[in-house]
Amino acid sequence: RMVLFSKTTTEQYSYIKNCMASTFSPTIPIVDLSKPDAKTLIVKACEEFGFFKVINHGVPMEPISQLETETLKFFSMSLNEKEKAGPPNPFGYGSKRIGRNGDVGWVEYLLLNTNQEHGFSLCGKNAEKFRGLLNSYMSFVKKMACDILELMAEGLKIQQKNVFSKLLMDKQSDSVFRVNHYPACPELAVNGQNLIGFGEHTDPQIISLLRSNNTSGLQIYLRDGSWIPVPPDHNSFFINVGDSLQVMTNGRFRSVRHRVLANGFKSRLSMIYFGGPPLSEKIAPLPSLIKGKQSLYKEFTWFEYKNSTYGSKLADNRLGHFERI
């Protein structure tokens, strides 16, 4: 078994003293994509939480579990082997370190570009199979992301139904795929503490679609200042509003702050598709959503936003620089 962290290094990670319990216990919105009220529920969920769970999503379970199996095989290789696919600059295998500015977490991961050939070698005899499964999974989730974005546009009564989805459909779309593996951390089971797997942050892109195994850990931040755990569900997808969608909706939809805590007993595996626009795309509030109000954000290109993102730490409020005062 691979040893990711030594006992002494765990002391360098961020423990969470205690999680303030929410004064009310909201349940995470569930949207059945096969029902006619989906668009209304999606809009409501994006306004209240910037987060919801999707059922009846139409993605067949088979390619999902095959990809999960292959991914677990990858992570079960020796650190030495895995590091041949790293470091993630920006794509490839990474462990513990997240981004370029000193964030660390109890996690190892693969970061991939969805459009280009991956600029690093996925080694081993399973490489071709792995690549094929990744590509087919990515086309399924991209399709779902576009369907959801179209429901959002309809729910917001925007004339142009593909105003958001066209950004992901674009050949130049700067979308990213990430697989996170959070090994079980037995120490936590013993001392009952909580350890950060992936520190709190909002996603910079338009929309993120997450699917995980049945291990808990994901939490979302509510505006009352509390964190609520998201019960895992390996048959469903979880959708995050990203910063760019918050801007395009002029703040009507909220990008959700979220984090992952390590688990003392079970390892967690999650796969996330981050749907982003082309680098040259101008991101600004849509005129029909400003109407009668003022624009809350300055216009920027995705290239500019992405650059400022890479200069930030996970927990930073990245949209702050682009707010109109």
Ligand code: GA4
């Ligand atoms: C968060 C969302 C995506 O995982 C990601 C992350 C990126 C990275 O891991 O390189 C960032 C993080 C994410 C936001 C702030 C910067 C950049 C790590 C980090 C400290 C791939 C993304 O696009 O932004």
